[in-house]
Amino acid sequence: MQPETILESKSIRCTPIRQAILEILLKKGCPMSYKEVEAFLPEESDRVTIYRTLSLLFRKGIVHRVMDMKGTWRFCAHDPGISGCPGDHAHFECLICGRMDCLTNTCLPYIDVEDGAVVKGKHMVVYGVCSLCMK
Amino acid sequence: MQPETILESKSIRCTPIRQAILEILLKKGCPMSYKEVEAFLPEESDRVTIYRTLSLLFRKGIVHRVMDMKGTWRFCAHDPGISGCPGDHAHFECLICGRMDCLTNTCLPYIDVEDGAVVKGKHMVVYGVCSLCMK
DNA sequence: TCCCAGATGCAACAATGTTGCAGGAGTGAT
DNA sequence: ATCACTCCTGCAACATTGTTGCATCTGGGA
Numbered sequence: 478m479q480p481e482t483i484l485e486s487k488s489i490r491c492t493p494i495r496q497a498i499l500e501i502l503l504k505k506g507c508p509m510s511y512k513e514v515e516a517f518l519p520e521e522s523d524r525v526t527i528y529r530t531l532s533l534l535f536r537k538g539i540v541h542r543v544m545d546m547k548g549t550w551r552f553c554a555h556d557p558g559i560s561g562c563p564g565d566h567a568h569f570e571c572l573i574c575g576r577m578d579c580l581t582n583t584c585l586p587y588i589d590v591e592d593g594a595v596v597k598g599k600h601m602v603v604y605g606v607c608s609l610c611m612k
Numbered sequence: 613m614q615p616e617t618i619l620e621s622k623s624i625r626c627t628p629i630r631q632a633i634l635e636i637l638l639k640k641g642c643p644m645s646y647k648e649v650e651a652f653l654p655e656e657s658d659r660v661t662i663y664r665t666l667s668l669l670f671r672k673g674i675v676h677r678v679m680d681m682k683g684t685w686r687f688c689a690h691d692p693g694i695s696g697c698p699g700d701h702a703h704f705e706c707l708i709c710g711r712m713d714c715l716t717n718t719c720l721p722y723i724d725v726e727d728g729a730v731v732k733g734k735h736m737v738v739y740g741v742c743s744l745c746m747k
Numbered sequence: 748t749c750c751c752a753g754a755t756g757c758a759a760c761a762a763t764g765t766t767g768c769a770g771g772a773g774t775g776a777t
Numbered sequence: 778a779t780c781a782c783t784c785c786t787g788c789a790a791c792a793t794t795g796t797t798g799c800a801t802c803t804g805g806g807a
Contacts, residue, residue: 544679544683548684549683550683567723569723569725569729571729578726580724580725582724586721588704588715588736589715589717589718590704590715590740591704591713591742592743593742594704594740594741595741596738596739597707597739597741598740599736599737599738599739600681600736601720601736601737602735602736603723603725603731603733603734604731604732604734604735605725605730605732605733606729606732607728611728612728
């Protein structure tokens, strides 16, 4: 789906930077940090605007968000057709190259918590060395 | 087990602050951030020393470390008898009070990653609202 | 007692993320 | 077309977490 279509369907103004950011996320298809996103934007792009745009896309449910092993958020837009999205799958993070991938073929297990507690979400990161960095 | 005994068994000098930090972690038994630990230490304790002490305890395998949903590390010392420790279980984080608990009765599932990749560890946080905050 | 490794304290720094505010752009109503 | 209003953007400033370098202190062993 096109970035503009997605933005319009959520009643969000379709500005150049929003379009650009969403396009990057859709194209890459893997969870990207603010900094990774920034690298694909024009140099003069404002840091705060990027943060705010990513937060907005997240709040509107257009992208999902994963915390990586360095403690930074990564944002990921899948084509909305994929089942279990956003967020109901594990992620693999390579500790060498830093790349993160969605393991969309996995499904997070049921976890038993204390009586009376309510689970809002689950978050799983598998970390190690990816196949390219192993070579 | 006593903090001193643990430190000695790992050939680490047993200094007052190390003893104090390890004692706090053992007593609480749940993953604590640097800040939570600091709150139980004398006011004049140095921030950097606390960070270095926590890192040391982690490097030596005395405590394990979990990234919470705010992107900060939490450190946790279980009595070394508990199976699956350190780190092979899920954690529950309450988004209201911030408290985190080890779900030591859980076991993280096997996750299939790309061919050639090597898994070094798994990390799972279940978040929501704990039973006390639900009342 | 002396020496040295290791522990601590302080200053400085980097990165991430957030907030407030002023100015600009776009939208809708008149 | 104009005006008013909302919302988007850019800038400055700040908080927090975490790290590094360096000087100093301490404790243990030769």
